[in-house]
Amino acid sequence: MSMLEGQIRIPSGCAISAVISREGRRMTGEKIIESMRPMHERSNGLGGGFAGYGIYPEYKDLFALHIFYDGEPCRAACEAYLRDHLEIVKGEIIPTRKIPSITDEPLIWRYFVTPLRSVLASRQLDENEFLARIVMHINTHLQGTYVFSSGKNMGVFKAVGFPEDVGEFYRLEEYEAYCWTAHGRYPTNTPGWWGGAHPFALLDRTIVHNGEISSYDANRRYIEMFGYKCTLQTDTEVITYIADFLQRKQGLSLTELASVIAAPFWSTIKRKPTEEERLKLSFLRKVYPSLLITGPFSIILGFEGGLMALNDRLKLRSMVVGEKDDLTFIASEEAAIRAMEPEAGNIWSPAGGEPVIVTVKEGCY
């Protein structure tokens, strides 16, 4: 009997890309889908996905939950749970296109919700924490139910398939975003399934990732002490929770976040020119040693109003940045950037551990 995917180990890499308008100009999903075509060989058809920011302006004050259900009973159970905690302003099937390359899809629903004020008050939580706990509860306790997107005015679209096909499946040409990120998956150590495709999301933060986290279990054990539960059978998930924890709960800036997860070597810190820099970098390494992510990675962290791209400190994965007018492009390969914009200029490769932060002009998103 031949082994199923997940029972054998398939070695290789992934593809990531992103485009963002610093002016907050919204673009349909076609451009980002194009970027994945020249990187086709970086994926193997076992996962593809996209995150779009600014896609739900008509519901921008509501949390948009995207949920996979294994079947109708799962949906009934989940909706009952949702109604106990949230006001559901709208619930609907996410429109998809039937195509031969995407099969075995779960039920795919989205809900625009806001916390029930009375419940929120009784829990004494802010609404982000309240929502994050609901997502964790569903993903941990409700069988066959996975919330894969939970931010405001943004959404994740992912599936088992090649990313180009996933984009067509979810009709991304019908959405307009000021920032898109994308991922083509080539799973190496864990099964390719719908919930395991990238991006991984919590609230408005999303991660697409090419690489393999050697420190996964150390990171997981630490982050699970703070109410996060890793349920999606793949390493990338933990990066999303680390970003949420360090930024939303610990109040770290993006550069500080980068200095924790891709901390410079002690020998590099020693050679920093100013005492202030040396102290700060040492401080972050000492306070969050368990959140250092080792192993090869290139990631793009999307969030409301911007993104951050980052390589591991040894730069064991490739990443290229380019620009044209108000647009910044980031991808695993320059060819992907040229596919989005043949005339892109200022092409460069950030060094390992050097974050590239791009934000949209205030008031434009």
Next chain:
Amino acid sequence: MLAIDTSNMDFLELGKRLRETEEDTVLRGCLGQRFIAAGMKRRKLEIHGIPGNALGAYLDGADIEVFGNAQDAVGDTMNAGSIVIHGSIGDTAGYAMRGGEIYVEGDAGYRAGIHMKEYHEHLPVLVIGGKAGSFLGEYQAGGMIIVLGLHTDGPIVSNYPCTGMHGGKLFLRSDCKDILFPDQVTARPASAEDLKEIEPYLRQYCVHFGGDYASLIGSPFTVVTPDSRNPYRQMYVAN
């Protein structure tokens, strides 16, 4: 010269087209197709656009010229021939090269020239016109790496150059005052005799990309070589 429009052509089809003939060929509209000219023997290939990863891997005598940037793993384990890049190059350029020459007009990414080796008359040469990323020449066992630091104001090479080096030579057109080398290598100012070794390659660089040979060779160079035939003795175990 045979011309192939590679737009919307995947790497398999492009490879097939290239192997149908032994004629010199120009590729237009390249966009990320991998393995171009892998293992290819004597012929000329001109590439416009962005060739994909592993351009000229195992190259065995062909001469490739790229008018644009190149991505990762150019000339991986190449044996003979030449690759000229009118632009910059991604990571791991010339990985485990064992012959032939690579000329890059601009910068190189991380791990350029790692694991290069040589044997008798097979001497691989990697010339980088701009600056090089970290781990330049890591585990270098032979051959020659030359970095010119042109068109850049930053350091000529980033962190950890020559880590694990045990053969070959690395030339940097810089006094390397701020560069930290590992204990197992020696970095010293290049002598007139050292410079004689790189002369043909600097001249060739100027032929490919323009530039003034006299001012290039007139600047201070640092040459890096391993300390002894077995510099890592007793690094891990007493042997």
